Amino acid sequence: MHELLLFGAIPPSRHTQLLNILSGISSMQPRPIRSEKHLVFKPNRPPGSVGSLKVGGAQDVNVHKSQIQAHALGDLFYMQLVAEVEEGKEEEQWVLQFRDLPEVARQRGVTSRLVADVPVTSGDPMEFMKALNYSHVSTYTISGHRFTHHSASLVLYRVTLPPTAVRSDSTSGGLPQARLLDPSGTYILQASVRVQDGSKVETMTKGVNELLGLKETLKGVVELEIGDRLALDTRVR
Amino acid sequence: MPDQLSLSLQAFPTVDKDKESLKYLISRINQQKGSFRNVTEQSLEEEILAQDAGKPDDDQGVVETAEEVEDVKTKQEEVTKARDDIIKQIGQAYNESAQALDFVSLLLSKHAPAAAQTTLSPFLQQTLPLGSLGGEVVQEPQVSELEKRNQDMVSIGWRMQSLNGAADSLLKSAARLEEEMGRETTYWDQVLAVKEQGWSLSRLPREKHTLGVRYGFAEAYADFRDRGLAALRRDADGNISLDRGLRSSGDRALRVRILRQGKPIASSTKSTDGTPGDDSVTKEILKARNSIFDEELHHELHREARNLVNQGVRCIGESVLLPYETNNQIEIDLVSLEDEDLEVSTGNGTIANAIALSLRILLSHAHRQNLQRRSQIPPPLRETKTPRPIYALLKPVIEHIQHQSQVASLTTFLSTLHQTLSAAGLPFLFNPPTSPHNLSSFSSISAHPNKSMVESLIQSLTSPLHSVTTLHLPTTPTTAVIDIHTTLLPPHYSTTYTLTIHAPSPSTTLAALPTPTNLTTLLALTNHILHVLTLSNLQHTATTFPTWQAPSTLHGSTLSRTKEKSQSAEKASISLTGETLSLKWWRGAGGEWRACSWYADEGQGNDGGGGEKRGFDEVFKEEVDGR
Numbered sequence A: 001m002h003e004l005l006l007f008g009a010i011p012p013s014r015h016t017q018l019l020n021i022l023s024g025i026s027s028m029q030p031r032p033i034r035s036e037k038h039l040v041f042k043p044n045r046p047p048g049s050v051g052s053l054k055v056g057g058a059q060d061v062n063v064h065k066s067q068i069q070a071h072a073l074g075d076l077f078y079m080q081l082v083a084e085v086e087e088g089k090e091e092e093q094w095v096l097q098f099r100d101l102p103e104v105a106r107q108r109g110v111t112s113r114l115v116a117d118v119p120v121t122s123g124d125p126m127e128f129m130k131a132l133n134y135s136h137v138s139t140y141t142i143s144g145h146r147f148t149h150h151s152a153s154l155v156l157y158r159v160t161l162p163p164t165a166v167r168s169d170s171t172s173g174g175l176p177q178a179r180l181l182d183p184s185g186t187y188i189l190q191a192s193v194r195v196q197d198g199s200k201v202e203t204m205t206k207g208v209n210e211l212l213g214l215k216e217t218l219k220g221v222v223e224l225e226i227g228d229r230l231a232l233d234t235r236v237r
Numbered sequence B: 001m002p003d004q005l006s007l008s009l010q011a012f013p014t015v016d017k018d019k020e021s022l023k024y025l026i027s028r029i030n031q032q033k034g035s036f037r038n039v040t041e042q043s044l045e046e047e048i049l050a051q052d053a054g055k056p057d058d059d060q061g062v063v064e065t066a067e068e069v070e071d072v073k074t075k076q077e078e079v080t081k082a083r084d085d086i087i088k089q090i091g092q093a094y095n096e097s098a099q100a101l102d103f104v105s106l107l108l109s110k111h112a113p114a115a116a117q118t119t120l121s122p123f124l125q126q127t128l129p130l131g132s133l134g135g136e137v138v139q140e141p142q143v144s145e146l147e148k149r150n151q152d153m154v155s156i157g158w159r160m161q162s163l164n165g166a167a168d169s170l171l172k173s174a175a176r177l178e179e180e181m182g183r184e185t186t187y188w189d190q191v192l193a194v195k196e197q198g199w200s201l202s203r204l205p206r207e208k209h210t211l212g213v214r215y216g217f218a219e220a221y222a223d224f225r226d227r228g229l230a231a232l233r234r235d236a237d238g239n240i241s242l243d244r245g246l247r248s249s250g251d252r253a254l255r256v257r258i259l260r261q262g263k264p265i266a267s268s269t270k271s272t273d274g275t276p277g278d279d280s281v282t283k284e285i286l287k288a289r290n291s292i293f294d295e296e297l298h299h300e301l302h303r304e305a306r307n308l309v310n311q312g313v314r315c316i317g318e319s320v321l322l323p324y325e326t327n328n329q330i331e332i333d334l335v336s337l338e339d340e341d342l343e344v345s346t347g348n349g350t351i352a353n354a355i356a357l358s359l360r361i362l363l364s365h366a367h368r369q370n371l372q373r374r375s376q377i378p379p380p381l382r383e384t385k386t387p388r389p390i391y392a393l394l395k396p397v398i399e400h401i402q403h404q405s406q407v408a409s410l411t412t413f414l415s416t417l418h419q420t421l422s423a424a425g426l427p428f429l430f431n432p433p434t435s436p437h438n439l440s441s442f443s444s445i446s447a448h449p450n451k452s453m454v455e456s457l458i459q460s461l462t463s464p465l466h467s468v469t470t471l472h473l474p475t476t477p478t479t480a481v482i483d484i485h486t487t488l489l490p491p492h493y494s495t496t497y498t499l500t501i502h503a504p505s506p507s508t509t510l511a512a513l514p515t516p517t518n519l520t521t522l523l524a525l526t527n528h529i530l531h532v533l534t535l536s537n538l539q540h541t542a543t544t545f546p547t548w549q550a551p552s553t554l555h556g557s558t559l560s561r562t563k564e565k566s567q568s569a570e571k572a573s574i575s576l577t578g579e580t581l582s583l584k585w586w587r588g589a590g591g592e593w594r595a596c597s598w599y600a601d602e603g604q605g606n607d608g609g610g611g612e613k614r615g616f617d618e619v620f621k622e623e624v625d626g627r
Helices: A012-026 A059-073 A125-131 A201-217 B002-009 B022-033 B041-053 B058-108 B113-119 B122-127 B145-196 B222-227 B280-305 B338-342 B350-375 B394-423 B439-443 B453-462 B522-544 B616-625
Strands: A002-010 A031-043 A079-084 A095-099 A111-119 A134-149 A152-161 A187-195 B200-203 B211-214 B229-234 B240-243 B252-260 B263-267 B314-316 B319-324 B328-336 B465-472 B479-486 B495-502 B517-519 B558-561 B571-576 B580-586 B593-599 B603-606
Touching: A002 A012, A002 A201, A012 A134, A012 A152, A012 A187, A031 A152, A079 A125, A125 A134, A152 A201, A187 A201, B058 B113, B058 B122, B145 B200, B145 B229, B145 B240, B145 B280, B222 B280, B229 B280, B240 B280, B252 B280, B252 B350, B263 B350, B280 B314, B280 B319, B280 B328, B280 B350, B280 B394, B319 B394, B328 B350, B350 B394, B350 B453, B394 B453, B394 B465, B394 B479, B394 B495, B394 B522, B394 B580, B394 B593, B479 B522, B495 B522, B517 B522, B522 B558, B522 B571, B522 B616, B580 B616, B593 B616
Parallel strands: none
Antiparallel strands: A002 A111, A002 A187, A031 A079, A031 A134, A079 A095, A095 A111, A134 A152, A152 A187, B200 B211, B211 B229, B229 B240, B252 B263, B252 B328, B314 B319, B319 B328, B465 B479, B479 B495, B495 B517, B558 B571, B571 B580, B580 B593, B593 B603
16 A cells, blocks of 8 residues: 655644634534554664574675675564554554655655555554564554545644653652654644555545645645654664 | 256257248237336346256245146136036027028918028938928907806806806715625615624635635535535625525425325425524525525435345435335435425424434534534545435434334234233233434433433433333243333444343243344244244143143143043143134143134124123133033
């Protein structure tokens, strides 16, 4: 599956206004995303170690070999477990998300990348990740609103980091509080269209056109831009 | 050396013959020294001496000459300027005088061409023919005082007339503007009134300067959604009027009629115009909205009806026909509101109205579901387009009609059976079938925290229907439970019955019947019930009269007895139809078949009818058992 993306930034003072505008464009009420938890996992093995064969040779030759294999076998990627969590709700539907490095944009005008979402239907997802030899590195939470306009999905959100532990030797603060990733409180508007098969030019063009049409509609309201390819890099360094 | 130096600085003197002439020299001397009277030999010598002695203060002399040069220069410039000025003015004067001369010459050329030609400028001679300008002495016309006054009066009159005209047209414009203002006020007041009633107003996409009102449904099929916008135009009096464009085909409404042999016996009533607003525009908007809703409903009904041919639904022309009861039909069509008087609704329209109402509720529900579907995270784009779903509008209606008619038939059958068996004195009771809807549960909304009351109500309308009835068989405490399910979904596409027998002991023949039994037609069910009751009766008789034995197979209906007493009957059979219970017995060899019947309506008959009113057990004891 492919995902086509455009991004925009909105200062908090315009948040309500933008909710109204998007509601009008999509002719639906905003669907709140109360708190969508993202757990980031990193593979435990170093890049390039996949299937590295230790057959004879001196140590330095092996190092050289594994470097070659790192190029040959490709990179390792971070993965995420995502679920909407609510207080008092026991059952959480976790989804294992993989996001590839975005393709080089060229003339397309939108960010496009390969994605895979695998819903976890049963079992303990944490145990599963452990079994995959992935370890948890960080957590963040998304909260905001979601809109649907034809086949495009618009998410207006902010990223919250989990509360830091209260240090016993610090005089400041009592209870730990969640803090925003961006202290200015800026919202991000992410417009995305998913395409089942990225190799089908026709459907890809349709998706791109829909996103660009949305960009045109929102001109002057919020400038939707192509995402920074390297900022969206999910490879393990 | 100094002499040579001074020489070298000066320009080499040119020898001018003129300047050597005496005339020139005299004038020069005059200029330099003044009159000859003042020039003496002595003074000239002094001068030369002074020149020779004056060498040491040569520098001062040079400075002075520089200043003088400066002075001379400015003076020269002034002079040049003045000279230029004079030349210019002279040129101008000459030019003007030449023009005047030209003019006069041309004027004269009419009378004295030869004389004029001498003074005429060559340019004018070339361009204009001679005598083209002439002059004549004329006399000033005599205008009398009276005429003068008249003329003045006329001019004043004209002026006044035009002033009056201007004033009039200004007044007219003012009046017109005032009227216009009144009309605009009325228009905007009415627009505001429409707005205040909650209608959404917007600009028309095609005509940017016209206001439109949106009365269509946002979730309707694109065709009908786009038609739900009409222009609010202003008529001559400033009243607002609704312009629905060319595509509107008048107000139409859905009509549901019940037909018996093609003739209507009942019809749904038209929606009354008892709207809260008396405003005609509001009424018109409401009518337009109702019309477009019914048109969409009709369109969707047709779409669905084509898929329901297996249920006996037919689309004939504009109308959809549903089977109803045994020989009736329900006809759904779209009628124009204009020919309202053509048919007066006859008969009891409750069913027809209920159907019309349900269909409308179901379409609204479909709209709501559309919004919900649209608000979900969209599925990834694919090459194949997902077709527009067909709404379930007729399906719940057909399900209800079918379910109710089946349950009613079953109830009739069971009550006849009850009458028959109670005429025979046999214990048989049944609970009337339960209603498929448990409406009391809606009072407690807390049961469905995630759903609104409306949604739970709608769900009761669309979910499969289920009724239960319990039969208490003569062989107490055996009961038979019938579950009636109606759904148009696969695999049954209709009503199904499940009969479950709860027998106390597993050894009886009843208990040996397969349970539960699934049946798909009412006939099969009634046959099955009769079979179960016959078996139950046999068993009941066998337990009451222990000398008799019930058949061991499931299909027998004959009781038999050992031949202990030859004068008594040896065989007896029970046959049960819905309305009759018959008991036949046979008295051994040489005997004959005798029978006794009980009827649902008349009670009991003996062979040819009549006879004593005895119960089944009594008859069996006295006649058959013969004890």
